[in-house]
Amino acid sequence: MTSSHPTSSTNNNNNKDEKERPRFFDTKSKSLCWSRAEIVPGRHPERWRKDAAGNIVCKRFCNCQGCLCFEYDHIVPFSKGGESVVENCQILQTRVNRFKSDKEKVDKNEMEGFSCDVKFTDKELDIIEMAVYGDVIRPGNQCRCRTVAEVLGQYKSKSKGNMDACKLP
Template identity: 35%
Template sequence: MGRDRDFSEEVKLKCWDKADLIMGRDPARWRYDRIGTPVMKDFHGKNGLCGWQYDHDTPVSRGGTSELSNCQVMQTMANKSKSSRVHLPDRLAQSASNIQLNQEQRDMIEMAYYGNVHDETGTPICRCITKHQEAVGSIRDHIPACEVKEPMCPPCPKEKTRSQICCGDKQENFRRTVKNDDK
């Protein structure tokens, strides 16, 4: 009978939890893989920049088990290149660890995928509020929008309009604008 190549759901959860945290980022969304590449939890099984897979540190074909001690989070490209090797080739580890995202790039990825940005406590800290979102009632939690650089959010308009609000410290102005527009 062959060895089980799949990790249990419990091992997968613990494997994600043991991956290194990214300072200032929601640990439920972001981690560093084994070689220091940032990965996003919802991109599990995906190719691309933040995509990743569960990896057997010691491959099953070389006697590895599907236990937590042999499980690691690894960026998809690096994991595929590692294949059934025990160690990642130095040149690959070096090139993969050069894939770094700055804070703004992570914000853009998180905003594009989730529609908001969370801090390390899981608290939403950024949201763009558009006229369309407000009109269809999709904004119910009263999370303030924030001031960020384009292309995520254009700057706040100076005139009284609902078209685009993107300033956390001006949420009260948004409420007054909405009331004035309703008159």
């Protein structure tokens, strides 16, 4: 005697759809999504970007909770048929992404309203970059290798001249 379970055939179809329609962005899509995001003036573009709401985020702070943290977001939510492709990808500060959730059309002003209230100065971003990456670099040929004390303005080397730390013997 064979028994037919309608739920088992439905489950098989759902599993097939999940395999054909991945839930998460692949590495290439994430990389292209990051490169499409707005560049933060004066900051290294491989380390810092602005999300769709205008918040500064740090590449090393992906999928965490904090004001510089971000997630890769489906512009058209996955639950509403959005695909996990670069054209449907944007970076969003984690807090903003949680607010957006599965909403389809969220105005930039609305997203800004859910952004973290903390805004960082250039000096604070330098300190964070130093702590996270071990150095501070800027676009172009400018070397910005400095110690944490130099970043904080607590130490200025007079004996070493104006040479950057990376050019010292």
